[in-house]
Amino acid sequence: MKKRKILVSMMIAGGLIAPAAYATNGYFSNGYGIKSEGMGGVGIAFPQDSLAAATNPAGMVMVGNRIDFGLELFHPDRSSQITGAGGANGSFDGNNISNFLIPNFGYNHMMAPDYSLGVSIYGNGGMNTGYMNNPFAAYGGQGEGGVNLKQLFIAPTWSKKVDEHNSVGVSLNIAYQTFSAQGIQGFSAATAPGIGANSTSNNGTDTSTGYGLHFGWIGQVTPDVTLGATYQTKTTMTKFSKYSGLFANQGEFDIPATYGVGVAVKAAPVTTVAFDIQRIMYGDVASISNPLGGVPFNLGAPNGAGFGWQNMTVYKIGVSHDWSSTLTLRAGWAHNKEPYATSETFFNILAPGVVTDNVTLGATWKLADKSEISVFYMHAFSNTVSGVNDIPAAYGGGNVSNSLSEDSIGISYGW
DSSP: OHHHHHHHHHHHHHHHHSOOOOOSBTTBOSOSSHHHHTTTTOOSSOOOSTTGGGTOGGGHHHHOSEEEEEEEEEEEEEEEEEESSGGGOEEEEOBSSOOEEEEEEEEEEEEETTEEEEEEEEEEEEEEOBBSSOTTGGGTOOSSBEEEEEEEEEEEEEEEEOSSSEEEEEEEEEEEEEEEEESOGGGGGGBOTTSOTTSSSOOOOEEEEEEEEEEEEEEEEETTEEEEEEEEOOBEEOOOGGGTTTSHHHHOOOBOOEEEEEEEEEEETTEEEEEEEEEEOGGGOHHHHSOOOSSOOOBTSTTOOOOOBOOEEEEEEEEEEEOSSSEEEEEEEEEOOOSBOGGGTTGGGSOOOOOOEEEEEEEEEEOTTSOEEEEEEEEEEEEEEEOSSOSOGGGTOOEEEEEEEEEEEEEEEEO
16 A cells, blocks of 8 residues: 555656656647557447546446556657748758656556546657757747647546446546747737737746546447447646737637547457547647737737637547467557648648557556556657648748657557
8 A cells, every 4th residue: 555655746746847848639648557558549339448538437436446557758859940031041950859757647546346446647748849950040030939738637537437337437628738938929919909029039937727627438339349429528737927918819729629539449359449539629729729810910909810720620540469378469550631731831840740550569468466557659640731822021021841750659558
């Protein structure tokens, strides 16, 4: 018991000081928990551990009493290129920080045979760029250029079996996010009137907190087929006051709502195939979805300019195969569409979240003491979005191309 309390304390502390810096589905994580990530991020109808609440809260009552803690090493490769812009032309490497350690933790306890209480702690997503050779230097930027957005969710969860075949669940998503920007002082001139001109860049790290709800259902419709559905509300966040001149509505940066459906099919006694469809509502958050537009940008204004991101649909498929009584193998694939159009590449030098396809592999070894070790590997294939005349004429015109690829490995221990 003492060992468990120590592990819980360590994971909570680790989660609070080291939230994630993802950029796989736009800026959201592709999956939560090492087992899910090894299957392409599926989990709406196929819960596997106590991180299940991050995907579908209804799954917690199905995994029983569990503790899981994991660590992921995330390696994104970001770059941008500017052409047709005179002295601003060049190729820019955004990898000043190349590797990120991302912890996660889950705990679930069966309060009775038909309901459970638990908590999942995980990095919801984020975005990081760091250009030592600043692509915005020609537009008034000084020093290193880039941004750092991190989001952490703590999700206390109640889950209940309503009958032999159906379960429901709800999580309270308690969110904490941090943001900093540097080297983009040139955008101060585009800040809306009445908002501090020094509130776009180089103001250190700002923090924001908020909350939302996450609902889920899982139903076994036949002995071999399970369905799931989930809806997560928009997470209403306090404003980034230090960056009120950068984000719409004077620093507002809420976390978009999501919803999805999933199916898990037992193709053989030792093999399960799962498929999820997830919708991320980036278009409902002005600071994320509004286009940059022409000059003046009116950054920070009510319903002001943003990154031009669109709603995203993500398709995930994964396979789990019990190779033996002690070894389970996994594989998966996920696909989405770039979050922004070619007309929005200029501002998105800061947030080049353009990968569209990733593949994963994973495995779990069951140990003699009934605990287990799980691992996964993910590769997101390099993708480039190239704009034409997407730099506003007032900034001299020109073209921007943004590129991103990613690799990630992770390990967890659970019992």
